[in-house]
Amino acid sequence: MDGSPASPVQVPRTVPGLIRVSSAQEDLWLAQKLVPGLPNNISAYLDVSGEIDRWVMDTALRRVLGEAQSVLVNFVEDVDGPRQVARDPNQWNPFFVDVSGDVDPESVARASMADLVGQPFDLERDALYRAGLIKLGDFRYFLFAVSHHLVMDGFGVAILARRIAEVYTSLATGASIPESGFGGPELINAEDARYRRSGRFTRDREFWRDYTAGLPEPLRLLGDRSSPDLVTLHCSVSVSGDEFTRWAEASESMGVPVPAFLAAAAAGFLHRISGMPEFVVRLAVANRVGRARSTPGMMANAVPLGVKCPPGSRFVDVARGVGAEILSILRHCRYQGSDIRRDMGLSGSVENRFGPVLNIIPFFGSLDFAGSSAVMRGVSFGPVDDLSISVYYDRRGSDGMRIEIDGNGAIYSGEDLRLYSDLLVAFTRAVTANPSGAVRAIDILEPTERALMLRTWNETAVAIPEVTVPGLFERQVAATPDAVALTCGDEQWTYREVNARANRWARLLIGRGVGPESVVGVALPRSAELVIALLAILKAGGAYLPIDPNYPSERIGFVLDDADPLVVLTDTATAAVLPHTDIPRPRLDLHASTSTAVDSGGRSTPVMRIGSARCVRTILRM
Structure with a gap:
């Protein structure tokens, strides 16, 4: 590495012309057209430990x-709709940012990356892939890339990262550069068109029509709304290599592949915090065949996955069930999620019918840049309509694992995402630790959270x-006498009016x-009279005994004999259905003239703050 600028690499320019878009790209293009200002960007960075030659990386x-x-x-x-136009690769330039002189270079670097992610692309004019090197120190760099989702998915991010490491190492060591094996957009589109003309496409459509007909409700979590704007929040957590090895061993003991085990763990966790025994989520799939497996681009898909966690389920059974369900739908995963929605009559609808996204990515391992190691970090797959849980790792497991959770800021807060992680x-x-334990019995709270x-x-x-309660009411009367206190049907009464009638x-x-300690029966239907009668009883210092006029006459008679109230407040219609007793039954007239306030001078003893409540509770128990 001599550190000198390398001569520009001249790449043959693709013959200009319009290229069809794939079905996956067309759906994203339409979504972007509906919300042109929303950055639909996918990003990630490699955290490189060791020396990097800026000019070799540039080349x-x-x-x-x-x-x-x-x-x-x-x-x-x-x-005919959206079309692709090839750009001249010789006009594309990487960026270089040196923050090594800042007091906190990592924070400055992250702010710089966040700024790049937040910048929308002009689909007609901008290069839809930005990448470059951020220097944090002589032996630490971030290799950052952000692209529009129309040209990149998670699998493509990994393909390009491996290829950049391969080319850099070859250039730095003087070795010959292997062929990339990349196909172009024509290859992707041809494969997509071939599938959509095939009998398999028809069979897949029939499968998804049957599958979605029996789907349960999508899972919805209650979040703490963070922002009314279209913003995606992000949270990530690392799992060590040793711990990931234990998880992989547990999945092997259950006879479940690691990706299915991780999907089942995410599904079981969602079940525990939602309480839903059956729900649907979206499973992200790479959707690549043939040469497309080694071609960067946008081919990913997300399809509905039904999850069942019946009461008493053991996790091992849930994991095996989720694994079997994944296998059944992977055979049909080339059928686009947008086509599934269209077949369900949801085309053009913003309704989230399939819940959160689960994205298990087993191909993000460490990379070598001529002796400097790099690990993938900060993978984000753009805006989400609900919640997205991405888990990525290398099959070897030595680098551990990353869990990235993205959430819609209109539904969740950053604290929600940290808690979920x-x-x-x-x-x-x-x-x-206990795969045979019942899912509903699993304790996921930390001691501090349990104490909280x-x-x-x-x-x-x-x-x-x-x-007293009457005292509190009268404070409100004094503060807002003419405000509406009570509404019943088309009639309204102010605080002043309610207080006067209660008096x-x-x-x-x-x-x-x-x-005080007197009992007053209240036999009234749900009405304004009922509300004012209860307030009047409290003003008089008594306790009220609710009597449902719809009770059988024998039941009402038993309650009255047992409680022996001084009087029973009622109205003319209700009095006619009450059993005959010697207890006085004054009829209430809501529209009679008002009276002056009630004070202690009109009572034989003062009102007690808690005595009435005890009396009412005792009577209700009987």
Whole structure:
């Protein structure tokens, strides 16, 4: 590595012309057209430990982008819809940012990457792939790339990262550069068109029509809304190589492949925090065949996956069930999720019918840049309509694993995502330790969280004000006398009016001997009279005994004999159905004239703050 600028790599320019888009690209293009200002970008960076030659990296990036003809395209619209136009790769330039002199270079680097991710692409004019080197120090770099989702998916990110490492190492060591094996956009489109003309396409459509007909409701979590704007929040957590090895061993002991085990762990975790025994999520699939397996581009798909966690289920059974369900749908995963929605009559709808996304990616391992090691970090797959859980690792497992959770900021907060990340890891650890345990019995709370829920949140002792309920009501009357306090049907009463009528009825009760520890029956239908009657009883100092007029006459008679109230407040219609007793039954007239306030001067004893409540509770128990 001599550190000198390398001469530009000249790449043959693709013959200009319009190229059809694939079905996956067309759906994304339409979505972007509906919300043109929303950055639908996919990004990731390699955290490189060791020395990197800036100019060799510059040459490697130019070489690889010249090979990746499916990435360096623009999108235009003609009479037949969206089309791709090849760009001149010799006009593409990587960037270089040096933040090594900053006090906190990592924070500055992350801010720089976030800024790049947030910049929307002009589909007709911009190069839809930005990549470059960020220097944090002499022996640490971030190799960062962001692209529009129309030209890249998660599998493509891994393909390009491996190829950049391969070309850089060859250039740095003087070795010959192997052929890339990349196909162009024509190859992707030809394979897509061949599938859509085939009998397999028809069989897949029939499969998904039957499958979606019996799907349960999509899983929905209650989040703490963060933003009214279209914003995607992100949270990531690392799992060590040793712990990942334990998870892999647990999956092997169950007879379940690691990707299915991880999908089942995510599904079981979602079941535990939602309580839903059956639900649907979306499973992200690479959707690549033939040479497309080694070609960067946008080919990914997301299809519905039904999950069942019946009461009493053991995790090992859930994992095997999820594994079998995944195998059954993978045979039909080339059928686009947008086609499934269209067949369900959801075309053009924004309804999330299939729940969160699960994305298990077993091909993101460490890479070598001429002796400097690099690991993939910060993978983000663009805006999400709900929640996306991505788990990526290398099959060898030595580099550990990353869990990336993206959430719609209109539904979730950053704290929600951090909590979900922690709980998902805790759940997976629990089922690894005891795969035969019942899912509903798995404890995923940390000791501090359990203490928070059982003790801190239940510390509800508060000072009780030295005031009665009538006193509190009268404070409100004084503050807002003409505000509406009560609505019943088309009629309304202000605080002043309610208080005046309650005062009148309270004086009637006091005149009949009602005071503290007295019991007053209330036999009224649900009405404004009922509300004011209860307030009047409290103003008089008594306790009310609710009597449902719809009860059988014998039941009402038993309650009245047992409680022996001083009076029973009722109205003319209800009085006619009450059993005959000697208890006075004054009829209430809501529209009679009002009266003056009730104070302690009209009572034989003062009102007690808690006595009435005890009396009512005792009577209700009987």
